[in-house]
Amino acid sequence: MKRRLDTTRALGAALLATTLWLGLGGAMCRAQTASEVLTLADALQEALSNDHLIKEARQLERAAAEGLLGAKAALLPSLSAHYEYFRLDDNPYAIFKTELGTQKVEVGHHDNFTWDLTLTQPIFTGFALVTKKKIAALDVARAQVQKEQAVLDVAKRVKTAYFRVLLAGRFLDVAREEENQLAAHLRDAQKFYKQGLIAYNDVLKSQVALAQARQTKVRRAKDVEVATADLNRLLGRPLTAPTRVADVVRFSPGSYELESLMEEAVRNRPELRVLRLAVKQAQEGVRLAASEFYPKVFLVGRVERTGKDPLGEENDYQNPDTTTVGVRLEWPFFEWGRTQAAVRQQRAKARSLQERLADIEESVRLEVKAALSDLEVAQANVETAKTALEQARENLRITRLQYRQQVTTATEVLDAxxxxxxxxxxxxxxxxxxxxxxxxxxxxxxxR
Structure with missing residues (x-):
């Protein structure tokens, strides 16, 4: 009995140690995960790997590549098979009139089985197949550019969310600093009140200011949570994940040349590149519609077997096997102007895309000018705000010293x-x- 008790205690101790070890290990893992600091480059890489918009663009690129394979395959020979069975009520016969009278001669079976294999090679299709291949290749190019556009959109959203997390964190730091300084000021005010140096009204003002600072700190903390949740959403993480971000490189002002930036944007913007490819596709669409004006020529080879058995091997009236090679010509030369209307339609689409391209090029130039203006304004504001910040800090320092020497009021400290x-x-x-x-x-x- 004692041995059993010792064994039970030993097992319990081992289980407890294992549980503690696992719990400690899990806590260490969680602490390690929480302590990881995410850089902007890491955030971009993670978002580009997980974003649904980019995954969609990749699938569209794959679909366009499959379409190109299909267009290429249409230029190659195609092989088709055909099988049929039908039964006649009576054996078919032919009627011959001779000097001996009219005679009926059977020429077929009740049961007829027919199968064939047909090989078709397009020789000339009015450039339709070649044009479809070019259009499919342009589809692939458009899908690739649209994927680049998706990458740029995601990168911009991630940068925006990342900087907003940093900004919200800085605002929280300011709120905490304000709370600490106002708490220190309240202690000074309470001390001076006890000494009879100030009125109780000054203490009340300090208490109200501290309460407002604490409310602001709570609000700023929630702003950090919301901004972090937005960044987590873009990264494909749980919204409540404890993501911490590293600060970015400090402010580095520079000068920019507007005309060169406009030309760069017009040359590189994915939206414009997609439109240029769309214009080329529309122009190829004109050629594709005009292909209906030409005849289509195909080389056709066929192996056919007909008989009274399912394999078509038995035929009492004709040769069961037939092999043919020939050329097929198709030319719908009159369709009440349908082809001409299709050509005019494609030309109008091409011209409309060219007009849209010209309009969006101007919009892109304006967008660059506006973005550069905002950057220059922000650049100037940083220098101004930095100077004002230094002055405000010095003003608070002097005002607090004056208050401790009782040469100024609590209101001046709170204002500072x-x-x-x-x-x-x-x-x-x-x-x-x-x-x-x-x-x-x-x-x-x-x-990017």
Missing amino acids: RAYLTQAEANYYGAHYGWHLARAELDRALGR
Whole structure:
């Protein structure tokens, strides 16, 4: 009995140790996952691997590639088989009139089985098959460019979400700093009140300001959660995942030449490249519609067998096996102007696409100009906000020293802290606003 008890205790201890080890290991894994810091490059790579829009574009590219294979296959010989069976009420016969009178001669069977194999090779189709191949190749090119466009769209969304997480985090830091400084100010005010140096009204003002700061901190913390959830959505992660992001490279101003940026955008934007390919497809569509004006020529070879048995091997009236080789010509030369109407329709579509291309090129140029203007404004705002931030910090420092020496009021301290809070918000808004404007310009230029 004692041995059983010892064994049970040993098993229980081992189970407890295993449970603790697994729990500790799981906690360590969770802590390690939570402590990982995501860089912008990692976020882009993760999003491009998981985004549904890019997966859709890849499938469309695969579909276009299969269409090109089909268009190429249409130029090659095709082989088809045919099998049929039918039964007649009476044996077919032929009537012959001779000097001996009219005679009926059977020429077929009740049961007739027929099968054949036909090989067809297009020789000339009015350039239709070659044109379809070119259109299919342009479809592949369009699908590839549309995939690039999807990549650019996802990259821009990820950058925007990433910078908003950083901005929300900075605003939370400002709220925490404000709370800590106002709490310190409240302690000073309470001390001065006990010493009889200030009125109780100053203490109340400090308490109200601290309460407002705490409310702001709670709101800023929720903003961080929402911004992180949005980034997680783009990364394909659970919305509540504890994603932490690394700060980006500091502000690096530069100069830009508008005309060269416009030309780069017109040359590289996927939307314009897709439209140019669509124009080429429409032009090929004109040639495809005009192919109906020409005759179509096919080389045809056929092996046929007909008989009274299912395999068609027995035939009492004719040779069961027939092999033919010939040329088939198809030419619908009159269809009440249908082909001419189709050609005019395709030409009109091509011209409309050219007009749309010209309009979107101008829109892209305007988009680049607007994005560059926003970037230049953000660039100027960063320098201004940085100077104002330094001044606000110095103003708060001097005002707090004056308050501790009782040469200024609590209202001045609260105002100075409010000025600093606004200056910090303006600075971080301008700093990350510059990064957001840079992301907009990159998208306008067709850059990742």
